[in-house]
Amino acid sequence: MGSSSVITPEDVLESLMNDGTIDALRLKIINQLKANEELKNTTIKMAEQSKVLNTSGAEKQTKRELFDALRQELETPVLEMASKSVWELILDSNGLGKEISETVERVFCKLSGREPPLFPHSNDVVLLPGKAVGDEKRKGKEKDCENEKENSKSKSKKRSFNDMNAEGSATDITGKSSDTPAAPHDAN
Template sequence: MESSSPQRQLITPEDVLESLMNDGTIDAIRLKIITQLKANEELKNTTIKMVEQSKVLNTPGAEKQTKRELFDALRQELETSVLEKASKSVWELILDNNGLGKEISETVEKVFCRLSVREPPLFPSSVEPRLERGKEKETEESGGKQQDNIMDNSGSSTKKRKFDGRGTEEGTDEVAS
């Protein structure tokens, strides 16, 4: 039995990740995340407020400590809570369906398609316009607040599951580094 089409090999998530690491995409995404974190005024302001309210700096005699001693004490006091807030901000960026999250998803899909010799998109976005048309029609007919909520919730939970399903190990490694 001869087949005229080439045999497709099974492409694993590890294959896609390796390709993204080798072509510099992971580094580029990491840089974009760092840039967006640095520009996050809310995160900056929260961190500044935490430092200003720290026990370390507001303890009598703190002015007599060296900068290194203060830094080490501040780090011990605030590192976990600051990193938790930064981690939350990173996940918000990664899961953003309109910004970086969308870019990451599209990039992963393109690499998967290239490796598996398929044409993108794997998951046509024709579903979204149908949902939008349904939402508009419902809104016109009856105000559609309940229908809007159903559409919004089903769309967002599907997207979240898709990202969460990819595995949090990859994201955790990125945040940790």
Template sequence: MGSRVITPEDVLESLMNDGTIDAIRLKIINQLKANEELKNNTITMVEQSKVLNTPGAEKQTKRELFDALRRELETPVLEKASKAVWELILDNSGLGKEISETVERVYCRLSGHELAPVPPPPSTSDVQLEKEKEMKDKGEGEKTMETENSESSSRKRTFSEMSAQGTEVDANGSVDQPPVVSDDGVLPSANPKT
């Protein structure tokens, strides 16, 4: 039985239902209101507006001026605001990080996975210690391979293997080579008891 696939729509629906989207929207609006550069840009655009600097503008009603200003400046002001919002959303240290963590947490909750804590980036000393450990492990790995190779060469050989290698075997079955250690590490007795 396969597990259910969690879609982006599932995550979005959960964020909308629990009020997270509204909270994020409010944080974005508050940060836009506090954005002095965006405010100053908008003020400059209004001051340089053709609508306000056209002769006879002072004779128009507030409503007429507002509608004319909106038609003239709505697109460029919204483009700048949109750019500022995207900068907030994509910021890896501020609100953008908070959004990413929130989305990941909701996804993990919906999929039934635990969210693993993010390890801190390794310091220079940690990297050096890791390299030393790798070198030590590599050295121990080579020793292990040497031990395995020596163990495989010290296993008991059959009479036919020794004969094929040209080892001299006398009638008692003894050879003119040093004794061979068995797999269990015991030296075979030269005079087995029967």
């Protein structure tokens, strides 16, 4: 199998930081944000409709005063839009998000002495008798694999949703659960 030491998420992150991968990914994200025309156009529209720039006397302010006031007005909404765009890039299962996942998996495998891929990614449509299982089910399975991968890398033991459901079924049978308080015997 692999080496006997446990590889933590911090170990993987440190390796990615040391070999320059984080910087390369950050640069790709920045370049994709810069190329995002919708983000640019929305930001320009927000600036054009800005209260700071459209109030009387704005033309008498210095560039620095205008910039500071404009920043105070628009910084939060623009950063929220940019943040949303970054998360869309990171979570994109076909583009940069896929590259990030594969890179993290490759580094984890290298550090742990395992052979990639840990979880084979099937891009083929699975054919069943009379049916083709399409993207929805495949994406669900990929999400399950990602969750399992995340759980296996974590130092703390996290239970998967399926494990919790299985435990929930067991507690239904026994009638005991540590998560729910016992019903009062006699409230009168």
